[in-house]
Amino acid sequence: MAFLQGLDSHIVIVGCGISGIGAAQKLLSHGFHNVRIIEATGRSGGRIRTGRLGDKIVEIGANWIHGPSQENPVFRLACQYNLLDEKSMTEENQSVDVGGHPPFVPDLFSSSGKRLSPELAGPASALFTGLLQECQEFHASGREPVPSVGEYVKREAARRTAEEWRDEPADTRALQLAMMSMLLKLECCISGTHTMDDVGLGAFGMYKTLPGLDCTFPGGYEGLIHCMMKELPKDIVSYNTPVKCIHWNDSVQRTSPSGRTFPVLVECESGETFPADHVIVTVPLGYLKKHQETLLSPPLPLSKVHSIQRMGFGTNNKIFMEFNEPFWDPDCETIFFVWEDETDLVDVVPNVEMSWIKKLFGFTVLKPTERYGHMLCGWIAGHESEYMESLPEAEVQQSITELIRRFTGNPTITPKRILRSQWYHDPYTYGSYTYVAKGCSEYDIDILAEPLPLKGSNTKPLQVLFAGEATNQSFFSTVHGALLSGWREAERLISHYSPSSYSVSLGSKL
Structure with missing residues (x-):
């Protein structure tokens, strides 16, 4: 009887990203019919x-399925909807385990316009990769010798290069150190942070990678969203409807025509x-950081506020550039730019307005050529990326053109056109994705994911629930982390109304 009454519950989902869509799908499939997405x-x-x-499809947002294997629900859905190419779905592709860092065939250029050999970069790449693996192991050991990943990498790199590279020629050693600065900038893009000095060392290993060689959607990632939306009722979403405040705990009484009262009112x-x-609530962490004081009434408990503040x-951002002809090798997958003056392991620039372009570590080559033509995707993170968003597009294009000409030594290279993302200035995201900042731990993610009212309250439970990639302890920053979190909160409601017939271990989902 309680379950039948539960099916009549009015459930509002704030945000129509994959987390909110996934939650709605699961609730509807279990008989809940009063579900609305705002x-x-x-x-x-x-x-x-x-x-x-x-006429080329590009991803302004999410780019890859990270770890496309059967453990990844996004991959399973993509296969179910037949959205991937045959190679991505092979057993061989699913079994490759690269630890979250796929190997790329690189072209390397230096700021003096020289082409660098991959062999020269080998020692720097091997040392840097090894240091990152060490950083990931501190979470399991419960140790944190320094507060941040950046501090550990810089300290250990300086110590080990002095020992291991002491017999190298001075100019070779300097180039390898500059190469490590470039790799730090690359890691800033992967982690979605301004500097690796902001990423907590003890929490860095919380992130879990899945097997499988990262793959893309030939027809665009939004194809997955379109397929999922087709399975929902046509009128389930109220678009162009920003939420002002979520009034909970009966702070605003609203009675339906039937005389029924509701504990929550979304204004x-x-x-x-x-x-x-x-x-x-499935809004990005960036939006919560900006609106945490006004989004809920009564306000969020201090424990949640502090966790939102501590998390990163x-x-x-991406900058897509299309060319008439490639200046890179046919087998090249990434282009790295090494600034020869950056031998002190730096991942920020001293003057953002004057030198923002130095934060762009290089480009990925969009493949296959038959689909994309001659197109590159530049990557830039942090405050330099946020400043780039504020510039006219023509100025961005000019800056990158000059950069490419300097590093290649070719003064005639000219892109046909560019397109950039601007996630920091998006009023509903204020950035790209979550990272575990200094002073942050798994408990902050647990606290963020905890429903309101908190445990021990005598009021109606599960009034406000929280989903989104920032609430997933193992897969924060990913699409599959967001989807799993939406399913988790839907399952929380399903099990609340029918604990005996629908049992799920929520703890294992966090």
């Missing part, structure tokens, strides 16, 4: 956003209101 923008998908440069900026028994949410 979306601030005019589209579904959130940080999954596919665009076009000319939108338009004045429209949605009464609910349960609200699942950074910016990682």
Whole structure:
């Protein structure tokens, strides 16, 4: 009987990204029928956003399926909807385990316009990769010799290179140190942080990688969103409806025509209101950081506020560039730019306005050529990336053109057109994705994911639930982490109303 009553519950989901869509799918499939998604923008998908440069499909947001194997629910859905190429779905591709860092065939250029041999970069790459693996192991050991990943890498690199490379010629050693600075910038993009000095050493190993060689969607990542949305009722989403405040704990009484009262009322900026028994909040951590004081009434408990403040949410942007002819080798997959003056292991620039371009570590080559033509994707993270967003597109294009000409020594290289992402200035994200900052631990992610009211309260439970990639302890920053978190909160509600017939271990999902 309780379960049947539960199916009548009014559930509002804030945010129509993959987390919110996944939660809605699961609730509807288990008989809940009063489910509504409220979306601030005019589209579904959130940080999954596919665009076009000319007639070519490019990913403005999420780029890869990280770890495309059977353990990854995004991969399983992509296969179910037949959205991937045959190679990505092979057993061989699923079994490759690269520890989150796929091997790339690189072209290397230095700031003096010289082509560098891959052999020269080998020692630097091997040392850097080894240091990152050491950083990941501190979480399991419970040790934290220094507060951040950046401090550990810089300290150990300086010590070990002095010992291991002492017989190298001075210019070779300097280039290898500059190469490590470039790799630090690359890691800033992977982690989504301004500097690796901001990433907590003890928490770095919380992130778990899945087997499988990262793959992309030939028709665009948004194809997955379109397929998922087709399985939902057509009128389930209220688009262009930003939420102003979520009033919970009966702070605003609203009675339905039937005389039923609801503990939660979602108030939108338009004045429209949605009464609910349960609200699942799936907004990005960047939005929570910006609006934590006003998004809920009563306000968030201090424990949640402090966790939101401690956790990291950074910016990682892309700059797509299309060329008439390639200046890179046919088998090249990444282009690295090594600044010869950066021998002190630096991942920030001294003057953002004057030198922001130095934070761009290089490009990935979009393949296959038959699909993309001659196109590169540049990557830039941190405050330099946020400043880049504020510049006119023509100025960005000019800066990168000059950069490429300097490093290649070819003064005629000119891109046809560019397209950049601007996630920091997006009013509903304020950045790209979550990282574990200094002073942050798994408990902060647990606290962020904990529903309101908190345990021990005598009021109606599970009024406000929290999902999104920032609430997933093992897969924060990923699409599959976001999807799993949406499923987790849907399962929390399902098991609340039917604990005996639908049992799920929520703890293993966090």
